[in-house]
């Protein structure tokens with residue numbers, strides 16, 4: 001197995017500053033790889049040697065910004081076609097849109113997020129943004145199941161237009177076992193699975209480094225339980241977005257996400 005780590009620090013149309021989060025997580029991956037390279041004693045990370053490639057995109061020129069969606073789709077398509085595990089380190093949540101557009105109908109996306117990104121209220125923009133981008137996915141759309149949201153605005157009818165199912169933070173808090181069982185059943189019928197983590201899914205006490213914190217979020221061990229429930233060899237990749245280092249407190253978020261990334265890399269490369 002090979003892993004392609006794509007640093008995609010796009011953070012326009014919401015969540016400014018999260019591009020720096022993507023770059024920081026990319027640095028963390030490079031540090032993991034460098035440490036492994038320098039280690040002379042046997043260690044679990046030996047399985048990563050020579051099997052993980054990091055590529056970084058930049059959005060600094062008008063040309064790069066104008067082409068962001070196509071650049072993202074091409075990058076995602078190439079990695080998925082090559083059968084590589086794709087770890088997408090995005091800026092804002094919108095930066096994951098090109099990946100979702102490349103996954104196709106036979107893929108089930110398990111999306112961890114405090115929000116349901118289909119907002120269209122009087123005070124939200126109708127233009128493409130990080131808060132409404134799920135309305136803009138080009139067909140064929142993947143199946144999307146949302147986990148951990150704390151939304152108090154949207155009606156069930158509106159939610160049902162975009163999501164196959166949603167499990168709110170209340171559902172998870174009151175019966176995580178049932179949620180895990182139902183998620184496992186949902187991914188069983190999918191050909192491929194994608195894990196999409198908007199890091200504000202976590203409780204702000206666990207991960208303060210987000211621009212739109214909502215209380216009553218996921219505890220870290222609960223997230224691990226649900227991640228484990230949906231994990232299998234059908235998982236073709238994972239995206240992580242909305243990490244805002246400027247809001248971090250004593251590197252709490254960086255530590256959590258750095259550990260999570262190393263855990264995922266080891267799981268991908270130790271499977272089978």
Ligand SMILES: [Mn+2]
Nearest residue numbers: 114115198200
């Ligand atoms: Mn969110």
